[in-house]
């Protein structure tokens with residue numbers, strides 16, 4: 001087997017030949033690796049509670065996107081359960097040009113593209129089995145002192161597009177003006193302003209006097225305790241063992257055990273080396289953190305954004321966090337959010353599809 005694209009060859013270092021054995025070894029390693037220290041897939045499917053736990057607050061509470069029922073439905077399709085219509089199905093005589101199952105980003109975008117390409121005469125229906133469309137891009141709603149507050153859940157931020165990019169054309173198609181996100185609403189309450197970040201990610205790294213760490217049962221605290229402005233207090237009052245406290249403070253001050261491994265292009269020797277270890281190992285070696293501290297500092301973001309902990313992700317994910325082409329990928333100015341996260345974007349898509 002031989003790569004046909006010179007750029008790809010360089011990236012994959014396949015100037016030479018890739019033998020069938022190389023290919024099969026790689027595939028076997030990857031699929032075997034997935035099973036290491038994890039339950040076998042069939043076993044995982046049975047752990048229903050992990051799929052159907054707490055789903056948030058408010059209108060979107062029971063709209064959680066792809067869950068265990070989706071896997072079960074897919075298996076039923078595979079097993080031929082729907083090869084013929086189930087008994088009791090009523091033919092309403094309705095006809096649509098396009099039927100889309102699932103009103104998350106994928107389904108709603110499909111409907112948007114369909115409406116653009118097929119023109120005004122064509123009909124399309126989006127079916128969703130949750131109370132509110134939007135899938136994983138959902139939000140929490142709270143009533144506090146007569147005010148309705150929105151908070152994001154799961155899919156939260158988006159980045160500025162390049163001027164003539166596909167992403168820009170998608171934003172334009174449902175009327176999202178990215179420039180509107182350059183200025184955020186200012187604080188209007190009577191109490192002092194709360195210094196908020198634009199994203200729930202990387203907040204552990206940020207300096208905010210209004211932020212706090214909560215220590216619960218895992219840290220032997222019952223009831224739990226809040227330590228407000230923990231970095232400003234040099235972690236005083238945080239129930240970390242002294243060695244870990246010192247280590248975290250050193251991390252915070254940017255001290256490293258060794259320089260970051262810098263690669264020239266994805267696929268070169270350095271990037272392959274990074275890819276051959278987990279993110280956890282990479283951070284242990286370069287940041288000089290203990291395994292426990294890596295898990296403490298990074299699991300929240302990697303699990304939330306990539307679905308796995310640093311112990312399971314490739315070290316290369318440190319660099320490949322976002323594959324979205326953007327003019328600004330910084331947490332301070334690049335990442336942007338509607339108050340209810342990406343539910344705002346899905347609501348704009350639906351408003352474009354159904355203007356009234």
Ligand SMILES: Cc1cc2nc3c(=O)[nH]c(=O)nc-3n(C[C@H](O)[C@H](O)[C@H](O)COP(=O)(O)OP(=O)(O)OC[C@H]3O[C@@H](n4cnc5c(N)ncnc54)[C@H](O)[C@@H]3O)c2cc1C
Nearest residue numbers: 065066102104105106128129130135136154155156157304
């Ligand atoms: C924790 C987390 C954080 C994320 N953060 C970001 C982020 O910050 N930015 C970003 O861009 N992306 C983020 N993502 C990724 C993004 O949310 C997903 O890529 C996106 O939601 C996938 O869209 P989807 O339509 O494929 O699936 P989903 O959003 O899961 O939508 C599936 C839809 O199908 C419906 N459905 C399921 N089964 C059926 C059925 N049998 N009949 C009818 N309807 C059905 C569901 O109710 C749901 O509405 C995040 C994902 C997660 C999990």
